[in-house]
Amino acid sequence: MAKIFSIQKKTDEHFVNLYEFDGINTKGHESHYMVATRARSKEQLKAVTHDYSAADAVVIYSIYNDQVVLVKQYRYPIDGAVYEFPAGLVEEGETLHEAAVREMKEETGLELKLLDVDPLYEKPRFTSVGMTDETNAMVYGYASGTISDAFAEPSEEIEIVLADRQEARRILEEENVALQTAYPLSRFVSDEAPFGFVQ
Incomplete structure (x- = not known):
């Protein structure tokens, strides 16, 4: 499974924000991936919490x-x-x-x-x-x-x-x-x- 080694917040908006994920997959391919999210902070990202139980x-x-x-x-x-x-x-x-x-x-x-x-x-x-x-x-x-x-x-x-x-x-x-x-x-x-x- 791919590994995320860095997450950077790119915007600071009320309803939607962009985060840049840096990671590497099992094939050794490095990615810089932009994610749009309702999360207001990095700590709230589902990629960080792994909590998928609550609906946005x-x-x-x-x-x-x-x-x-x-x-x-x-x-x-x-x-x-x-x-x-x-x-x-x-x-x-x-x-x-x-x-x-x-x-x-x-x-x-x-x-x-x-x-x-x-x-x-x-x-x-x-x-x-x-x-x-x-x-x-x-x-x-x-x-x-x-x-x-x-x-x-x-x-x-x-x-x-x-x-x-x-x-x-x-x-x-x-x-x-x-x-x-x-x-x-x-x-x-x-x-x-x-x-x-x-x-």
Whole structure:
């Protein structure tokens, strides 16, 4: 297995930072590898702690009156919109489920009633492990209430989208869709029960 012999912090930002990893693999190849991370300090890096149990962010797969709740959000890395599930960072001292309820309210104005699912389906997973140590956990539930952007952060450019199966299929075929959204959305399109694959 490769060995890391040096880690240097390259940026000091609030939400995302870059670290340069210097290491050598079992073939003797030396690497200088840039890693994007939510870690504010070197001591918080997953490569240092080896603790993969806590999610950095939560992703919410929810149903509202037989429609799936999506957000169409502008993202700077692609200079365009991408369809995603409502999502956001888990704040310090907050549980995964508390973060999900808060983020759902902030991004959509809707209330979230969480499903009780096997923890296997809520386990934090890596997003794009070739460039980041970020982990996301998905939660599942039913949304209710009135859609509103009154609680949204001013930095976010979000359109709330309620999609039935036909519209969800069109989105998958024609639009930019985040990977962590695409798989459950394809299950929504093809399965008779929206949460059949987690129950």
